[in-house]
Amino acid sequence: MKDDQLLRYSRQIMLPQVDIVGQQAFLDSHVVIVGVGGLGSPAAMYLAAAGVGSLTLVDDDVVELSNLQRQLAHAESDLGKSKAESAAATLRGINSEVEVQAVNRRVGAAELGQLVSSADVVLDATDNFDTRFAINRACLAAGVPLVSGAAIRLEGQVAVFDSRLSTSPCYECLYKGGEGGDLTCADNGVLAPVVGIVGAMQALEALKLIAGFGEPLIGRLLLLDASTLQWREMKLPRDPNCAACGTIEVSPA
Ligand SMILES: [Zn+2]
Numbered sequence: 003m004k005d006d007q008l009l010r011y012s013r014q015i016m017l018p019q020v021d022i023v024g025q026q027a028f029l030d031s032h033v034v035i036v037g038v039g040g041l042g043s044p045a046a047m048y049l050a051a052a053g054v055g056s057l058t059l060v061d062d063d064v065v066e067l068s069n070l071q072r073q074l075a076h077a078e079s080d081l082g083k084s085k086a087e088s089a090a091a092t093l094r095g096i097n098s099e100v101e102v103q104a105v106n107r108r109v110g111a112a113e114l115g116q117l118v119s120s121a122d123v124v125l126d127a128t129d130n131f132d133t134r135f136a137i138n139r140a141c142l143a144a145g146v147p148l149v150s151g152a153a154i155r156l157e158g159q160v161a162v163f164d165s166r167l168s169t170s171p172c173y174e175c176l177y178k179g180g181e182g183g184d185l186t187c188a189d190n191g192v193l194a195p196v197v198g199i200v201g202a203m204q205a206l207e208a209l210k211l212i213a214g215f216g217e218p219l220i221g222r223l224l225l226l227d228a229s230t231l232q233w234r235e236m237k238l239p240r241d242p243n244c245a246a247c248g249t250i251e252v253s254p255a
Contacts, residue, residue, distance in 0.1 A: 036124065040201065052209060054100065126150045135173070147218075150204075160207065160224045195228075
């Protein structure tokens with residue numbers, strides 16, 4: 003690590019849980035973030051600032067006026083631009099040492115699988131079940147941990163799925179066939195800081211997984227009620243009959 007990097011990341015390096023070894027792990031890591039809206043913006047900005055060496059941003063949307071209330075990686079001058087490109091420019095401004103790849107198109111299962119297989123951690127920051135299931139299956143196939151976040155109205159949730167552990171559930175163990183349909187901010191609304199809280203927690207979990215400290219939220223679903231600021235935690239068991247992970251052979255840990 004160069005002198006300016008030691009200074010830049012000094013507040014993390016001084017944490018015994020991170021130290022030089024953990025910071026080097028951040029610098030050497032690759033995180034794929036699917037969706038750079040309300041959740042993906044703060045998650046990507048924190049990961050870039052913290053020194054994650056390589057970030058891939060996947061989003062086929064363009065920046066709209068109604069996004070600016072909560073999607074902090076985009077500015078008024080980005081209206082009409084690709085979200086992936088807009089967020090990539092923001093990240094390069096925060097930390098020019100980070101390698102940022104913007105994928106500004108809809109990716110199919112094969113391309114998603116390719117992107118995910120080169121990642122150390124994947125962040126699901128999307129808002130629809132079809133994409134969430136596709137990301138989950140790609141992560142299962144590649145054996146890459148998935149940090150899932152969701153926020154709507156005054157509610158947020160975070161969970162980590164890590165198929166490298168035989169006890170870990172997957173996203174589909176939790177949501178099966180996506181009963182109830184998509185809950186989107188466009189239909190239900192969301193208060194701006196709620197997405198920031200959840201997105202920042204996704205970045206936190208990603209850094210813990212990369213540096214290998216603490217207890218990631220594997221097999222646990224954390225639920226936030228922002229109106230009372232109460233958190234609830236639910237245990238998430240693995241579903242042996244899960245259509246996505248139930249048939250996957252997992253070697254004993
Ligand atoms: Zn499953």
